Amino acid sequence: MTTVPAKDDQEDIEATGGSGIADDPSEISLDPGAVLADSGVEELLATLDAELVGLAPVKTRIREIAALLLVEKLRAQVGLSAGPPSLHMSFTGNPGTGKTTIAMRMAEILHRLGYVRKGHVVAVTRDDLVGQYIGHTAPKTREVLKKAMGGVLFIDEAYYLYRPENERDYGQESIEILLQVMENQRDDLVVILAGYHDRMDRFFESNPGIRSRIAHHIDFPDYTLDELLAIARLMLDQMHYRLSVEAEAALVEYIELRRSQPSFANARSIRNALDRARLRQANRLVARRGQELTREELMTIEAQDIRASRVFGEEVQEPEAAVDDSAVRPS
Ligand SMILES: Nc1ncnc2c1ncn2[C@@H]1O[C@H](COP(=O)(O)OP(=O)(O)OP(=O)(O)O)[C@@H](O)[C@H]1O
Numbered sequence: 647m648t649t650v651p652a653k654d655d656q657e658d659i660e661a662t663g664g665s666g667i668a669d670d671p672s673e674i675s676l677d678p679g680a681v682l683a684d685s686g687v688e689e690l691l692a693t694l695d696a697e698l699v700g701l702a703p704v705k706t707r708i709r710e711i712a713a714l715l716l717v718e719k720l721r722a723q724v725g726l727s728a729g730p731p732s733l734h735m736s737f738t739g740n741p742g743t744g745k746t747t748i749a750m751r752m753a754e755i756l757h758r759l760g761y762v763r764k765g766h767v768v769a770v771t772r773d774d775l776v777g778q779y780i781g782h783t784a785p786k787t788r789e790v791l792k793k794a795m796g797g798v799l800f801i802d803e804a805y806y807l808y809r810p811e812n813e814r815d816y817g818q819e820s821i822e823i824l825l826q827v828m829e830n831q832r833d834d835l836v837v838i839l840a841g842y843h844d845r846m847d848r849f850f851e852s853n854p855g856i857r858s859r860i861a862h863h864i865d866f867p868d869y870t871l872d873e874l875l876a877i878a879r880l881m882l883d884q885m886h887y888r889l890s891v892e893a894e895a896a897l898v899e900y901i902e903l904r905r906s907q908p909s910f911a912n913a914r915s916i917r918n919a920l921d922r923a924r925l926r927q928a929n930r931l932v933a934r935r936g937q938e939l940t941r942e943e944l945m946t947i948e949a950q951d952i953r954a955s956r957v958f959g960e961e962v963q964e965p966e967a968a969v970d971d972s973a974v975r976p977s
Pocket residue numbers: 697698699700701739740741742743744745746747748877880911913914917975976977
């Protein structure tokens with residue numbers, strides 16, 4: 647289980663949940679622009695646009711949710727509260743399409759708009775929720791829920807909670823508790839279930855109770871070749887590296903080849919490929935002993951740093967390629 651604390655603990659924004667009507671209505675600002683600016687959400691949405699390539703449908707959905715919360719806040723100020731909306735979500739998509747990344751951003755936005763008190767994320771998988779022996783599951787699940795209260799509970803590969811092939815599976819017990827809390831404490835906890843599309847569909851079919859409590863199903867598409875390239879450029883830029891013209895062409899070829907392999911994990915595979923290219927660049931530079939390196943050289947990834955990858959053919963011996971963890975498991 648990992649817990650990611652909220653970036654800031656700003657307490658100045660009051661929760662939407664029926665906090666009542668202001669004493670002096672003339673002092674209320676009902677200008678959505680002003681409230682957005684105040685909450686810092688506009689800024690968060692802007693960094694989301696700048697730092698995450700593509701994902702247009704996901705970004706649109708986040709804006710819609712932000713608008714809903716904002717209007718609910720304004721409505722509450724004039725006594726029109728409809729109560730906090732249900733915000734449990736499911737994120738479906740292939741490996742490395744940004745589900746975990748967006749969950750973190752979402753928690754921050756929900757916090758800034760006063761929907762959750764703390765805005766931290768507790769990320770878990772089945773093993774954190776379900777025990778091995780009778781009587782272990784309920785306390786385990788409750789402990790996780792306690793940690794997540796006031797923030798977001800992110801359940802990765804949620805379908806592993808349900809194992810129909812096991813007659814006596816404790817996962818069911820965990821699901822029952824989650825269902826209760828999703829219903830009764832939805833003003834203080836947002837549950838995000840994540841996983842691959844088809845398995846998630848089957849999970850929802852077998853667990854209609856869960857499906858009916860999920861207000862937002864968000865699908866994360868695979869990245870296009872251009873988007874993967876843009877992600878590579880963005881990542882390199884953030885690390886102060888650049889590609890030579892030839893390296894850029896090599897990277898396009900690399901991505902085309904890598905994309906057709908079964909272990910391909912979208913943006914994560916790009917990150918891994920760049921890490922290995924950095925390793926090769928470092929080796930290449932260190933091998934040039936006795937020569938001063940320029941700033942330009944320290945920054946530049948050359949074509950050979952990309953082309954030494956085993957993706958280009960088995961004849962290239964390259965021990966570090968075996969370290970590629972993108973094939974193993976999602977983070
Ligand atoms: N749209 C994007 N723009 C830039 N970087 C991205 C984008 N999407 C993902 N990344 C980066 O790719 C990596 C993998 O993303 P993330 O862990 O969010 O994927 P995931 O969908 O949760 O994968 P998995 O299903 O395997 O858990 C992260 O390093 C993230 O920063």
